[in-house]
Amino acid sequence: RINVDNGAPWGSPRNPGEVTELSIWLIQLGIRISFSRPYHPQTNGKIERFHRSLKAEVLDGRQFSTLEQAQTAFDRWREIYNLQRPH
Template structure:
């Protein structure tokens, strides 16, 4: 996902939940580039990067990724993105 899209999504989340004090992310280019880092700084958010090659340091997202992969992605053959979004939304609300 591009950094601009991530920041827009985080801003929408902040409308409902407020801005966090700190956010933990991996070292992907979408999180290390200026778009993401400048946005976080402008909202007073500290960025905490996990150590490279240490996904266990970000256990919540790793657990989510595994559950999503085994409970959604491995079970369906999607014809389009809208169908994937619908199945994902249903999965998230269960």
């Protein structure tokens, strides 16, 4: 299951709960979609924190020449983020 906000590319801010092509594709893959409360970004606080850490610790100022280089950087960071950092 993935919890998403109501904005692009997940849904429609004007019609909360309305799904996009991306959401339909995920549903077809067997991934359930749940939407946060409209206009309440704190509902997704964990994912917002995740994105902030990913940007600061992996992406800022870096460029990857290949997808393999990017994947290697993500894999290293995921190990740190999930298993080594203080929770």
